[in-house]
Structures are given as C-alpha cells and as structure tokens.
Amino acid sequence: MLYNIWVDEIKKALDKLGGRASLEDIYNTMERNSGINLSKYTDWRSQVRKNIYLHSSDTDIFKYTTGGKMDLFHSIDGKGKGIWALRFFERDTLDDDSQEAIAKKRNPSWKRDELILALNLYFSHNPSKINNKHVEVVKLSKILNSLPIHGDQANPDNFRNPNGVYMKMCNFLRFDPNYKGKGLERGSKLEKEVWDEFYKEKNKLHNIAQSIILGITYEKEQVSQTINRDEEEEFPEGKILYRLHRQRERNSSVVKKKKRLAMEKNNLKCEICTFDFFKKYGELGYGFIECHHAKPISDYKEDTKTKLEDLVLVCSNCHRMLHRKRPWLSKEQLRQLIKQ
Ligand SMILES: [Zn+2]
Ligand SMILES: [Zn+2]
Known part of the structure; x- marks a missing residue:
C-alpha cells in the first residue's frame, strides 16, 4: 500500500466531491461513509488535516518531492482557507463514462439568481461577522436547493450546502471597500458583474431577491420551465424573474x-x-x-x-x-x- 488508510479515505472523499472541496465537506463526506471507524479516534478531524498537510507541497511540513507521487493535495486560495483539491484529478486520462460521472459531481456554476440571493444576504449579514452555521446561511442553502434552474446537474452530496453558500458570500469580500482583509482571490466574472450592478442599490437588490423567493413559492410551476435559454441567461434579474415576466406576458x-x-x-x-x-x-x-x-x-x-x-x-x-x-x-x- 503506497498511501495510508487516511490518505485513501481523503482521496475517496475528494473524488466524491468532484475533485475539490472544503475541509468541512471532506469531514462530512467521511463521516457519512468511510472505511475507518472514526468513533475510535478522539480527534479524527485533525488526522485528516495532518494527512492532507503531509501530502501537499503547499505546506511547510511536506517532505517528499514536489510534483511527485506523494504530492497529492493542492490548496486552493492558500492553506488557511481550508479548501483542498486533488492535485492529479486527471480528467483527460478517464474514459467518457467516468468523465461524465465527474462532470455530474462538480456542481454547476452559480447563476445570477443565486448570486443575487447571496449578495442580498451579504448586505444584511456580513460574512466576516457570521459563519457557515448561521441560521440565515442555512436558510439560503435550502432556498438555493429549491431553485428550479439547475435540473439534475446538481451533486446531491454537496450542492449549495451551507458551507458553499458561506464561501460564496466570502467571495464578495474582495470587492467590498469597507472590508480591510483580503478576501478570497478567486471568483467568477459574474460575481463582479452582480456586485457592480447592485452594491449601490441595496434596496433594489432586496426587492429582486424577495420577488425571486415569492416567485418560487407561489408560482413554482410557471418558473420551472425554460422559455428561452439565451434570453434568460441575459436577464439581469435572473432566470426565475425572467420566466415569471414572460409568463405574465404570454398567458x-x-x-x-x-x-x-x-x-x-x-x-x-x-x-x-x-x-x-x-x-x-x-x-x-x-x-x-x-x-x-x-x-x-x-x-x-x-x-x-x-x-x-x-x-x-x-x-x-x-x-x-x-x-x-x-x-x-x-x-x-x-x-x-x-x-x-
Ligand atoms: Zn417584456
Ligand atoms: Zn417595434
């Protein structure tokens, strides 16, 4: 056995999670299903962390060859952020079926509707003052899971879970002139767009967010159908409100x-x-x-x-x-x- 049992389990968990995940998600996945009897360990989470650090050239304690067989994990956004990826998550060497399976595990990127809801929460609950257990974060996670916009692309293991929602909120920190820290460096173009559009229009943003939630609550059937894919991608208020608007104009x-x-x-x-x-x-x-x-x-x-x-x-x-x-x-x- 090349690696120890911990490393094998961490790799398995990351694999399940689409190749990259937060420590939190790795713990949760291992807790649900792991070949190790975790209850035997007083602090199994620190075992997980230790083994990630030991096998990542992004840390100071790594002792093997950088880029070699033992350099398994790669830190996204720096070690302190707790997001890890499999360094050799080679899609190209996999057959089509496995590629498809992985594509399914990777969650689809955030759409406008979702970013609007996350930014709206950002303005009422700054992520630097709350954490991923906050009741509003948990609530938003549930709402995002009920949005009819991703179909079966979502990975049921971790789609928009509270941790993912919280991290997305943290992504906005880097644009915020009131925030003194650095914020997560990586992020999507759409995040910037949505931030620029709304950060001076918090009331408008709030109304749109409310309308989206009302829409999925009261007109679930109407907002579940795609009417025009291209147009709804462009609609600044997101897919849900586009569908609602078009429904009103049609029926x-x-x-x-x-x-x-x-x-x-x-x-x-x-x-x-x-x-x-x-x-x-x-x-x-x-x-x-x-x-x-x-x-x-x-x-x-x-x-x-x-x-x-x-x-x-x-x-x-x-x-x-x-x-x-x-x-x-x-x-x-x-x-x-x-x-x-
Ligand atoms: Zn119109
Ligand atoms: Zn005309």
Whole structure:
C-alpha cells in the first residue's frame, strides 16, 4: 500500500466531491461513509488535516518531492482557507463514462439568481461577522436547493450546502471597500458583474431577491420551465424573474384581451416602431404580436393582477430592446430613441 488508510479515505472523499472541496465537506463526506471507524479516534478531524498537510507541497511540513507521487493535495486560495483539491484529478486520462460521472459531481456554476440571493444576504449579514452555521446561511442553502434552474446537474452530496453558500458570500469580500482583509482571490466574472450592478442599490437588490423567493413559492410551476435559454441567461434579474415576466406576458387573459381589442380596431402593430407582422409577412404574420409587461418584475408581489394599462404591444425587436436596459425604457423613451 503506497498511501495510508487516511490518505485513501481523503482521496475517496475528494473524488466524491468532484475533485475539490472544503475541509468541512471532506469531514462530512467521511463521516457519512468511510472505511475507518472514526468513533475510535478522539480527534479524527485533525488526522485528516495532518494527512492532507503531509501530502501537499503547499505546506511547510511536506517532505517528499514536489510534483511527485506523494504530492497529492493542492490548496486552493492558500492553506488557511481550508479548501483542498486533488492535485492529479486527471480528467483527460478517464474514459467518457467516468468523465461524465465527474462532470455530474462538480456542481454547476452559480447563476445570477443565486448570486443575487447571496449578495442580498451579504448586505444584511456580513460574512466576516457570521459563519457557515448561521441560521440565515442555512436558510439560503435550502432556498438555493429549491431553485428550479439547475435540473439534475446538481451533486446531491454537496450542492449549495451551507458551507458553499458561506464561501460564496466570502467571495464578495474582495470587492467590498469597507472590508480591510483580503478576501478570497478567486471568483467568477459574474460575481463582479452582480456586485457592480447592485452594491449601490441595496434596496433594489432586496426587492429582486424577495420577488425571486415569492416567485418560487407561489408560482413554482410557471418558473420551472425554460422559455428561452439565451434570453434568460441575459436577464439581469435572473432566470426565475425572467420566466415569471414572460409568463405574465404570454398567458394571462388580460394579454389576450389587449390583443383582441387591437385587432378589432385593425391596429395590431408595434406601439413603438409601428411594425406590423401581417403587412410584412402576410398570412404567416396574421394576429401575431408580442406583449410587454411594463411593470418592473422586481415589484412582483404574490397577488399582483395584470392590468390592461401595464401592457404594451411590441414587435420582437423592440421587445428585446426594452428588456436590455435597467431601469426598463418606457414606450415613449424607446420611441424617442428610434426617432433620433
Ligand atoms: Zn417595434
Ligand atoms: Zn417584456
């Protein structure tokens, strides 16, 4: 046996966790399922730590050859952060099935909706003052697990667990001018985008976060269906609110009424640029128009009823343009813009 039993178990745990994980997750995974009788040890967690350190050239106590067979673990973001990866987690040498299995174990990257919720919590509970056991962190972890946006890509072992949520909150520290420490260095581009968009607009962020939670609570079915993958990726308020917005624009009887009234007046055209689908496309375009709901989706309340005057008939181009800017352009503003 090349390695001791501890090292084998740590490797197994990291493997299960997709190749990288926090100490916390490694402990939890080993606790659930391990070849070692952990209860025999008064402090088995320190055994785990010690064996990671002994087998990582990122530590001072490492005695073997750097990059050699005994250099097994690699510290992400520095030793103090407690996040470890298997140094040789070689995807390329694996067959397709194993690669797929690993891809499944790696959790999907955080989407806008999730970052919005995490940043919102960041502003009410600064991560430098709480820890991963905090009740709000645990609560957010549950909410993220109920968001219908990742399908079966999530690894049930550790998807958005409290520790992952807490670490994501810590990722925002590096942007915060009020934070004196260094913060985690690595992070996604989207984190920066979401931070830049909202750090001066905490109230707006809070409303959006509330609306997302209301949306998944009261309209679970509607927000579970992808309508347009590309568009929802771009929507600044995230997938959930995009779906909610589009649902409102599609199904409600008020939308049908709006169209019917326009057709009766023979006036089914874009209220902004006057594009007329029937004139342009003949039979094919007959009766076609899109409908934009002009009320910002971040004002979503569970019992908001759509009113006729909230709706604007638009062509597909104008509709996309309306969605592009925050706050949304009004019908008049976009009209003005086209004239120039
Ligand atoms: Zn138009
Ligand atoms: Zn719209």
